[in-house]
Amino acid sequence: MNRTEQIQETARDLLEREKVNCVIGYEPGSRGHARPAFIYKAEDVERLTWDETCTHNLVRYLLKREDEYLAIVVKPCDARAINVMLAENKLFREHIYIMGVKCEGVKVHGNLQDRCQRCTQRTPVIYDKLIDGEPATISYDTPVGEIAYKQIESLSPKEKMEFWLEQFDQCIRCYACRQACPICSCPTCLYERDDSHWVGIGIGVSEKRAFHLGRAFHLAGRCVGCNECQRVCPVDLPISMLNQKIHQEMQNLFNYTPGLSQTISPLTTVLSPEEVLP
């Protein structure tokens, strides 16, 4: 059975036995690129698909649905996000059924994604059912993103600041990066501009700088490197480089990779019961 058939069969079984009320997976989109699909009935499982365009991190769709029983299709990078959310008590393990896909990388417009060029996993770290396939062993030249990253690293602090301010200037503050992120799960984002007391409402460089740098720090030790933020950005800003930089630092300091197990980031402060306001 190919991976699409395995996903469909698992989904049919789960829905028929009423183990879950919805299966979150992928279906063919209208323009040749897969898209998220929500399947509630066994007779609809044939809509589900798996191919190299299944780029989205669907873990985002598990959030705020804690009361439901959901099945989800995940790639190895997505699976790490589940671990982070479980560790932070934002998901219940017994409420989700994980179909982990063995993955050889996903593509946008025919280009293998940067995260996939870096990925060493191929098999999800957490799953209830392994969707087996034979991930081709692909060898890569140095990933394009790696070259760009090194280039930024080699700049002086002043040049770095200039580079990033120029990038932030192009940002339209659409929040797509935050909305697509499986880890940005705060009930009210500190940088939300509607009703905000913390950031201005303007679509100006200073507001955008606060948002991007703040978001990168909030994701320290939590970002799983799925690069969804960068994929969805309408103006193609290389924002995941900020997360990558912090990830490097985390590696150096704590040798910590987020999502490999259900652990809280060494940088996350956990208040003891007596520290919590009543």
Added chain:
Amino acid sequence: MKFITKTDLSAWIDAQITNCEVVAPIEHNGHYLYEPIQSSREIDWSFTRPILPVKEYFFNPTEQILTFTKQWGNVTIHETLQEDQRIIIGVRPCDAHGLKVLDAMFLDADPLDPNYKAHRDRTLLVGFACIETLPTCFCTSLGEGPDSTDGLDLLITPINDGFIVEPVTARGEGLAASMGWVDREIEKPAPPEMPIIPFPEQGAWEALFHLPIWEQTAERCLSCRICAYVCPTCRCFDIRDELIAAKDGKQEFERIRVWDSCASEAYRKIAGGHNPRKAKAERLRNRFYCKFDYFPSQYGPLACTGCGRCIELCPVNIDICETLNQLAEVVT
């Protein structure tokens, strides 16, 4: 027909740059944006539809409407309207169409919007006909086309060895007068063709309000703001007074108007916390109704130009053509 070579057109653009601000499509991170240029060499002549429409130059992402100072209870207000002339080169016909849609609300309906009007008055629009289309383009379905002159001051059509120049307005005639064109017997190339997308007539929308399609389509929506921000006709805004500086009992504020989007969760939230469009499906439905029912019944034109940007840039493939097709099927 008026014909101009690339060298002469570039020279004309460089001459304009010495007089006023010139905005043109340039490449950035692998796509195009309209940006102020210092030299015609920055222009990428093979540009396709830029990511953001020229809307951003008339209805700014952040517009300072006025500033005011407050000292010991005295308030002084300064209006901030811009007047310097500016030329935008390379406007796509769908974007010019988008400005006509915005005009219907900001200029033709009461009250007139002084900031928008100031930007309209101070800006000359030099259009570029599309000789190729993108897979997401469907402007012909909305009444204009890749070679439309509507809303432009002057249209430029690229041909083999140069460009055809066609003034549209008196202001465009003025621009053409200083261009080094020659008269030449040339046929204008036929505009490229594209699929026709059916959509329900204005009166048919009421019956579509409770269809399950809204919920089904919106379930994957991320409630980001891409579709509204990249749309040449989306024009919702929010207004806030923000403190700029405070010293010796004197406070200086600015009143800013910024883009807003009906897709965002708090868009419709009102005092007391009630949100009449809490569900994603209600918000997505509003987007369609605004474009094809509410706006045309209030202001006249349909609020979509078929530019295809929202289709190309939505991260989860919410495709206006697909949805319109589905709706049209229900109606017939």
